[in-house]
Amino acid sequence: MSHLNGAGGWSATGTCPNCGGEVDTEVGDQLLECGFCKSSIYVLPEGPLSYRMPADKEYLSERIFHLPYWRLRGVRFKVNRENFKVEGGLVDLTAPACEHINSAANLGVRPQACTLHLTSWPPDTPAATLAHSRIADESGVDRLYNEEGDILISRLIGEERVIIHAPFFLKEEGSKHLLMEAFPGGRAHSLSVEEVERLKGAIAEAPKSKELSFLALDCPNCGHALPPEHNAKVLLCEHCHRAFWPRGNAFARMPYAILGEIAESSRLFPFWHIDVEDEKLGIRSRADLLRWCAPYKVPRPEWEKEAAGFLIPAFKVNARIFLRLAKTATIFFAEEEHRVTPGRGRLLSEPVRLPLKEAMEAIQVALCEMTTDKERRVPKIAGAELRGVRARLIFIPFEPRAREYLHKESGQSIDRRALEVGATL
Numbered sequence: 005m006s007h008l009n010g011a012g013g014w015s016a017t018g019t020c021p022n023c024g025g026e027v028d029t030e031v032g033d034q035l036l037e038c039g040f041c042k043s044s045i046y047v048l049p050e051g052p053l054s055y056r057m058p059a060d061k062e063y064l065s066e067r068i069f070h071l072p073y074w075r076l077r078g079v080r081f082k083v084n085r086e087n088f089k090v091e092g093g094l095v096d097l098t099a100p101a102c103e104h105i106n107s108a109a110n111l112g113v114r115p116q117a118c119t120l121h122l123t124s125w126p127p128d129t130p131a132a133t134l135a136h137s138r139i140a141d142e143s144g145v146d147r148l149y150n151e152e153g154d155i156l157i158s159r160l161i162g163e164e165r166v167i168i169h170a171p172f173f174l175k176e177e178g179s180k181h182l183l184m185e186a187f188p189g190g191r192a193h194s195l196s197v198e199e200v201e202r203l204k205g206a207i208a209e210a211p212k213s214k215e216l217s218f219l220a221l222d223c224p225n226c227g228h229a230l231p232p233e234h235n236a237k238v239l240l241c242e243h244c245h246r247a248f249w250p251r252g253n254a255f256a257r258m259p260y261a262i263l264g265e266i267a268e269s270s271r272l273f274p275f276w277h278i279d280v281e282d283e284k285l286g287i288r289s290r291a292d293l294l295r296w297c298a299p300y301k302v303p304r305p306e307w308e309k310e311a312a313g314f315l316i317p318a319f320k321v322n323a324r325i326f327l328r329l330a331k332t333a334t335i336f337f338a339e340e341e342h343r344v345t346p347g348r349g350r351l352l353s354e355p356v357r358l359p360l361k362e363a364m365e366a367i368q369v370a371l372c373e374m375t376t377d378k379e380r381r382v383p384k385i386a387g388a389e390l391r392g393v394r395a396r397l398i399f400i401p402f403e404p405r406a407r408e409y410l411h412k413e414s415g416q417s418i419d420r421r422a423l424e425v426g427a428t429l
Contacts, residue, residue, distance in 0.1 A: 014075075017029065082159075170187065319426065
């Protein structure tokens with residue numbers, strides 16, 4: 005395994021399905037913008053996006069095949085067992101996705117030194133028999149960082165999961181059987197006769213390559229072009245103001261509401277509003293949640309009957325800002341909801357880059373950050389199973405300032421630079 009804290013995106017190319025032109029993109033981005041025919045295309049893979057790593061020129065005479073690697077990149081949140089403090093940082097790692105590769109044979113920085121190509125599953129490539137959960141779950145990441153004894157809760161939130169197909173070939177040197185890495189700086193890995201036969205069998209039984217599917221960025225409601233937002237999971241039509249997300253092989257409607265009044269200069273920031281239930285913790289209502297997290301604040305009478313709902317940022321920022329916004333929005337944002345009707349004018353919004361599933365996984369660490377009596381409650385939260393019962397998308401208006409966006413009612417701000425960096429997480 006390898007990890008590269010603070011590493012940026014990896015360069016890649018794709019092929020425009022309309023004109024066949026080469027399109028520059030980044031690993032993990034489902035959007036292709038063709039500079040030749042000017043079309044914007046949303047990629048719909050079966051499973052994770054996958055990329056082929058080119059073989060070095062000196063090995064082109066060899067019989068090249070590919071072996072799959074997982075690449076995971078996201079923000080890791082952890083809760084310290086001793087002081088119950090919630091911390092977060094970037095995790096970027098690669099690890100073999102099939103058992104035919106030595107577990108120590110990581111890709112390191114090599115994919116950054118070349119341009120990968122968006123692809124379907126290449127021919128003669130064994131299946132990814134090692135699940136990404138092997139390295140992405142709490143225990144896998146904790147082992148990677150040698151922190152098993154210190155961590156109470158560990159979560160990877162908003163991680164990018166893709167497959168990198170790396171080139172290899174087999175070579176015999178006397179009685180030795182070698183698996184050779186066919187990329188710059190490649191190494192040789194010794195295999196037994198049995199391992200070679202198993203690898204050849206896996207190549208012979210490799211999954212059949214399936215063509216990638218694509219969606220044109222056209223609004224299903226009004227036909228206008230949807231905004232080509234990179235890494236977006238939900239797209240908001242700037243003409244009819246309806247939101248859509250990919251479901252199956254089409255864009256489906258995503259209902260949403262706006263929390264607070266919109267000014268002409270407002271930028272809308274998306275949050276996932278997730279209602280939860282947990283009898284074990286005794287959190288049954290919004291008022292219960294407030295008593296856990298802000299006992300000094302008197303809940304409104306109607307909150308006793310409202311569900312306990314979390315507002316989790318649906319955009320990506322660093323861990324510190326993410327936790328701060330989740331806490332403040334959940335506890336204090338209680339403005340009137342508004343429905344937007346067509347004809348109002350253009351709506352400026354921050355793209356939804358955090359999927360709903362990832363937001364639900366963030367609730368546990370968000371509650372650890374929010375609660376006041378950490379020593380008594382955080383261990384209970386760690387053992388709880390917070391169940392989501394309803395979810396929806398909420399947009400909250402912020403006003404632009406010189407270097408930030410400000411939510412006037414709460415005084416919360418979001419640094420512009422943090423958003424630029426967050427878009428690459």
